[in-house]
Amino acid sequence: xxxxxxxxxxxxxxxxxxxxxxAPAAPIDVDKSVLDAQAQRIATIKKVHPAIxxxxxxxGQGVGSGVIxxxxxxALTNFHVVQPxxxxxxxxxxxxxxxxxxxxGIDKVGDVAMIRLLPKEKGKPFPFVALGDSDKxxxxxxxxxxxxxxxLAMDFTPTVTYGLVSGVNRYQPPEGKGLLEYTDxxxxxxxxxxxxxxxxxxxxxxELIGINGxxxxxxxxxxxxxxxxxxxVNQIKNFxxxxxAGIDSDHATLGAAVGSANDDAPLPPVIVKQxxxxxxxxxxxxxxxxxxxxxxxxxxxxxxxxxNVLGIFPKEWRVxxxxxxxxxVGYETKDMLVRLMGNQDVEKEKPPGAEQPPKGPxxxxxxxPKGSGESxxxxxxxxxxxxxxxxxxxxxxxxxxxxxxxxFSTVPGAWVIEGAYKMPDREGSLKAEIVENKDTAxxxxxxxxxxxxxxxxxxxxxxQKMPLxxxxxxxxxxxxxxFLTLGEKGFEGGFAHxxxxxxxxxxxxxxxxxxxxxxxxxxxxxxxxxGSVNCRWYFSLKDSMLLGFEAYLAKDSKDPDEADxxxxxxxxxxxxxxxxxxxxxxxxxxxxxxxVLTPTKWMLNK
Amino acid sequence: MFTRYTLLTVVALFGAPALAPAADPFADTVExxxxxxxxxxxxxxxxxxxxxxxxxIISKDGHILTVASQLLDTSELVVHLYDGQRMKAQVIVTxxxxxxxxIKIRVEGKKIDEDSGLDLDFFDALTAVRRPPAAAGDWILxxxxxxEIALRDEPLSVQRGVISAYTKMAGRxxxxxxxxxxxxxxxxxxxxxxGAAGGALLDKxxxxxxxxxxxxxxxxxxxxxxxxxxxxxxxxxxxxITVKDKDGKDVEQEKTVTVSMEEFVTKGAGYxxxxxxxxxxxxxxxxxxxxxxxxxxxxxxxYVEDVVPGSPADKAGLRPDDLVSFIDGExxxxxxxxxxxxxxxxxxxxxxxxxxxxxxxxxxIEMTLGQHPPKPKVxxxxx
Numbered sequence: 001x002x003x004x005x006x007x008x009x010x011x012x013x014x015x016x017x018x019x020x021x022x023a024p025a026a027p028i029d030v031d032k033s034v035l036d037a038q039a040q041r042i043a044t045i046k047k048v049h050p051a052i053x054x055x056x057x058x059x060g061q062g063v064g065s066g067v068i069x070x071x072x073x074x075a076l077t078n079f080h081v082v083q084p085x086x087x088x089x090x091x092x093x094x095x096x097x098x099x100x101x102x103x104x105g106i107d108k109v110g111d112v113a114m115i116r117l118l119p120k121e122k123g124k125p126f127p128f129v130a131l132g133d134s135d136k137x138x139x140x141x142x143x144x145x146x147x148x149x150x151x152l153a154m155d156f157t158p159t160v161t162y163g164l165v166s167g168v169n170r171y172q173p174p175e176g177k178g179l180l181e182y183t184d185x186x187x188x189x190x191x192x193x194x195x196x197x198x199x200x201x202x203x204x205x206x207e208l209i210g211i212n213g214x215x216x217x218x219x220x221x222x223x224x225x226x227x228x229x230x231x232x233v234n235q236i237k238n239f240x241x242x243x244x245a246g247i248d249s250d251h252a253t254l255g256a257a258v259g260s261a262n263d264d265a266p267l268p269p270v271i272v273k274q275x276x277x278x279x280x281x282x283x284x285x286x287x288x289x290x291x292x293x294x295x296x297x298x299x300x301x302x303x304x305x306x307x308n309v310l311g312i313f314p315k316e317w318r319v320x321x322x323x324x325x326x327x328x329v330g331y332e333t334k335d336m337l338v339r340l341m342g343n344q345d346v347e348k349e350k351p352p353g354a355e356q357p358p359k360g361p362x363x364x365x366x367x368x369p370k371g372s373g374e375s376x377x378x379x380x381x382x383x384x385x386x387x388x389x390x391x392x393x394x395x396x397x398x399x400x401x402x403x404x405x406x407x408f409s410t411v412p413g414a415w416v417i418e419g420a421y422k423m424p425d426r427e428g429s430l431k432a433e434i435v436e437n438k439d440t441a442x443x444x445x446x447x448x449x450x451x452x453x454x455x456x457x458x459x460x461x462x463x464q465k466m467p468l469x470x471x472x473x474x475x476x477x478x479x480x481x482x483f484l485t486l487g488e489k490g491f492e493g494g495f496a497h498x499x500x501x502x503x504x505x506x507x508x509x510x511x512x513x514x515x516x517x518x519x520x521x522x523x524x525x526x527x528x529x530x531g532s533v534n535c536r537w538y539f540s541l542k543d544s545m546l547l548g549f550e551a552y553l554a555k556d557s558k559d560p561d562e563a564d565x566x567x568x569x570x571x572x573x574x575x576x577x578x579x580x581x582x583x584x585x586x587x588x589x590x591x592x593x594x595x596v597l598t599p600t601k602w603m604l605n606k
Numbered sequence: 607m608f609t610r611y612t613l614l615t616v617v618a619l620f621g622a623p624a625l626a627p628a629a630d631p632f633a634d635t636v637e638x639x640x641x642x643x644x645x646x647x648x649x650x651x652x653x654x655x656x657x658x659x660x661x662x663i664i665s666k667d668g669h670i671l672t673v674a675s676q677l678l679d680t681s682e683l684v685v686h687l688y689d690g691q692r693m694k695a696q697v698i699v700t701x702x703x704x705x706x707x708x709i710k711i712r713v714e715g716k717k718i719d720e721d722s723g724l725d726l727d728f729f730d731a732l733t734a735v736r737r738p739p740a741a742a743g744d745w746i747l748x749x750x751x752x753x754e755i756a757l758r759d760e761p762l763s764v765q766r767g768v769i770s771a772y773t774k775m776a777g778r779x780x781x782x783x784x785x786x787x788x789x790x791x792x793x794x795x796x797x798x799x800x801g802a803a804g805g806a807l808l809d810k811x812x813x814x815x816x817x818x819x820x821x822x823x824x825x826x827x828x829x830x831x832x833x834x835x836x837x838x839x840x841x842x843x844x845x846x847i848t849v850k851d852k853d854g855k856d857v858e859q860e861k862t863v864t865v866s867m868e869e870f871v872t873k874g875a876g877y878x879x880x881x882x883x884x885x886x887x888x889x890x891x892x893x894x895x896x897x898x899x900x901x902x903x904x905x906x907x908x909y910v911e912d913v914v915p916g917s918p919a920d921k922a923g924l925r926p927d928d929l930v931s932f933i934d935g936e937x938x939x940x941x942x943x944x945x946x947x948x949x950x951x952x953x954x955x956x957x958x959x960x961x962x963x964x965x966x967x968x969x970x971i972e973m974t975l976g977q978h979p980p981k982p983k984v985x986x987x988x989x
Contacts, residue, residue: 138633138636138637139633139636139637139761139763140632140634140635140747140764141633163766164764164765164766165764166763167755167760167762167763167764169760172755187755189765189795189796216752216753216755216799218753218799218800219654219821219830220830225796226752226765227752227755227796227799265692266693267690267691267692293931301690301758302690302757302759304758324931324932324937330959330970331968331970332968333961333963333968335966512966
């Protein structure tokens with residue numbers, strides 16, 4: 001049985017006092033290696049000490065712990081710590097000062113929240129800790145937990161506890177309503193108590209390996225009983241983009257029940273059961289009864305293995321998986337990239353007119369959070385976001401960095417692209433024209449055969465997804481032009497930062513990739529919506545270059561051809577009048593490459 | 607109560623720095639010990655009686671030492687080995703005076719008293735019972751399936767602490783007095799949790815010291831006790847027996863009986879002489895002649911680097927960069943797993959079917975295993 005480590009004001013101080021040994025030990029002869037280890041430990045604690053946060057309500061009452069991870073004041077804590085504080089809280093540091101802080105992104109399922117501390121003097125950097133690699137942690141390793149258990153320290157000096165990692169890759173099921181699920185977490189015997197929630201777990205080098213948040217208690221009440229859990233930092237890294245961008249993040253599901261084929265067998269395989277038709281896994285070819293052998297690069301030997309791997313990803317991430325299936329002779333294995341579905345029930349957009357009149361009095365409005373002027377200015381509400389302010393901040397930072405590769409807002413007129421195209425069965429010259437002005441919007445694509453689309457007039461899906469087999473290349477081009485020339489103004493339905501995601505450009509020579517995982521490039525994502533079309537734009541985390549995008553014509557369609565996006569991959573960027581434009585555009589749809597376009601001439605604002 | 611706690615704390619404070627290691631030496635010890643422990647599943651699941659516990663393997667064919675709890679009160683006893691295998695088990699004998707039981711893994715098609723044919727890693731219990739007891743202040747590691755955190759191939763939980771005392775205790779469970787009144791190890795690690803009973807109390811090097819006890823309260827202080835029954839446990843009782851005197855009449859005679867762990871494991875697990883497992887040449891299984899890529903990770907996938915010319919692998923047509931994924935339908939996740947599979951389940955001249963990933967396709971390859979070539983002899987050191 002597990003419980004969360006929400007602090008209680010307990011009469012522990014008296015006990016703590018009684019536990020202090022009275023007489024100092026007589027000096028004893030101690031081995032040098034022991035003294036060295038101790039000196040190293042003390043140095044490590046001293047190093048990370050200033051970055052430990054006591055998360056407090058407005059006014060300074062302690063509720064939990066946290067840790068600063070960047071000089072500009074971003075800190076990690078538990079979601080269940082910021083639940084009672086609301087979006088504006090205060091944060092005490094070891095310097096004894098109380099800082100104003102505001103919530104950024106949250107991850108309710110993973111029990112993680114990011115907050116941002118405001119410096120006392122503008123621009124003054126905060127002390128922070130480095131992130132470690134939690135995949136390297138082993139059972140039996142030493143660890144340090146730091147935080148403010150029982151809100152003991154009135155001056156916010158963190159408490160240190162020291163102990164072993166008891167286990168890694170642990171799975172602890174959700175606590176009610178599917179939230180606070182600890183997957184792939186680190187089990188520690190390092191003492192953590194109410195108030196330690198959200199505080200850091202360090203390896204002996206002082207690198208952050210986890211966020212403490214939960215324990216198994218049962219009969220003794222909520223105090224340490226030798227079994228605590230920390231969320232692994234590698235899971236948090238996957239959500240880092242979401243957390244910084246103020247997103248109310250969600251975890252993922254494969255869209256199928258996955259379990260052991262036979263619980264009584266000595267070594268049963270893990271198989272797929274009841275796969276949903278609307279899942280991407282189904283569209284990619286996973287069938288009921290398939291054995292799941294590898295998931296996101298990790299072997300799947302048991303149901304807990306599977307839950308551990310699944311639990312570390314945000315929804316809509318694409319991950320490689322391998323299934324094995326019995327065929328007429330022997331077995332076949334199949335590798336594929338699968339987009340994960342959301343975990344939490346998302347409110348489906350209601351058709352107009354179907355709304356029920358509200359029953360009873362309207363719910364009382366949440367009191368407007370109070371805070372110092374500065375932190376209150378950094379909080380904006382919006383559905384789907386825990387703090388929209390940070391989404392705009394991250395989004396605009398990303399777009400500003402992208403603009404260094406070329407400003408397209410000055411060339412809003414018609415674009416003509418000339419070059420060549422290559423398809424599996426034919427090749428030839430390419431000519432594309434994208435026109436948009438206040439009277440008309442029109443895309444003409446000539447690849448031997450000429451096709452046209454007027455996105456504003458033709459709202460039939462069958463026309464929109466032309467040319468056939470591309471998943472909607474002309475529609476995608478229309479959105480590309482709009483994204484580059486209009487930016488936010490062009491997307492009335494939504495224009496937001498979508499966190500970070502892996503992106504998988506295929507080898508440009510058309511060869512089969514060595515492994516799907518090897519294709520991965522980490523990207524920041526912008527999500528847009530215009531009309532009924534949703535797009536995801538992928539920017540390299542390295543240089544903010546646009547590596548590609550996906551255009552979804554009808555995301556929820558039952559027809560796989562419509563539900564799968566038109567995928568566009570850009571490479572071979574060239575300079576065109578001071579702006580970078582791709583010299584190679586690969587178009588994919590479903591599991592196939594539709595065409596490769598090689599533009600040689602871009603005429604912008606014709 | 608405060609005095610008692612104060613005392614424990616002082617021991618801990620003095621104990622810790624004296625032996626604190628420079629690096630992290632426990633991870634390897636823990637990994638090794640985990641292979642010699644099982645998760646036990648049996649009767650319970652109601653009224654705070656959990657249906658899970660821990661057991662210590664003490665023979666290669668699957669004798670397991672655990673606590674004599676209600677858990678064993680079932681015909682459906684199951685254990686999970688470190689590699690995720692689920693196997694049935696059966697109680698051989700229990701000794702209520704020591705609160706221990708011996709169970710054995712039941713292999714399909716074998717009688718319980720036959721050699722099961724298993725080749726498990728185990729703690730040499732006979733060496734353990736003869737080892738002098740550890741003393742207060744010594745470091746310990748506790749390994750158990752506390753709170754049922756581990757299932758199948760998930761490793762058991764490890765805790766660390768020091769021995770607070772080697773002493774007698776007065777325990778009770780509910781209203782029942784605890785039958786064992788011999789010496790126990792009291793530890794400062796919190797082992798008194800559901801599922802921990804039957805786990806291993808180890809010294810710093812991973813040698814077996816005792817069996818983690820169950821959820822008992824101290825009947826004097828009403829506190830939960832973290833204790834372990836030592837491997838050298840002994841109980842001496844006075845009892846009366848009826849004997850015939852020289853006239854053939856029944857008379858009562860007082861007798862002292864000693865029940866010891868040594869006798870229990872020797873008789874129960876059929877120990878003869880202490881066995882040093884490292885001296886037994888292990889069956890190597892069949893020979894394939896595959897040269898794998900350097901095995902640097904715990905789970906390096908079984909990629910073929912090369913094959914020995916003329917070997918079974920060569921004849922079967924394996925090529926560099928092939929990935930061995932399955933053998934006879936069993937998934938092979940690493941080079942280590944493949945070696946283990948070969949050793950456990952194959953013999954020379956046996957035919958096996960490999961499923962090999964070559965590029966994007968999966969190939970079934972049949973191979974007849976051979977005899978291992980003799981290893982070059984290492985010259986004996988000169989006296």
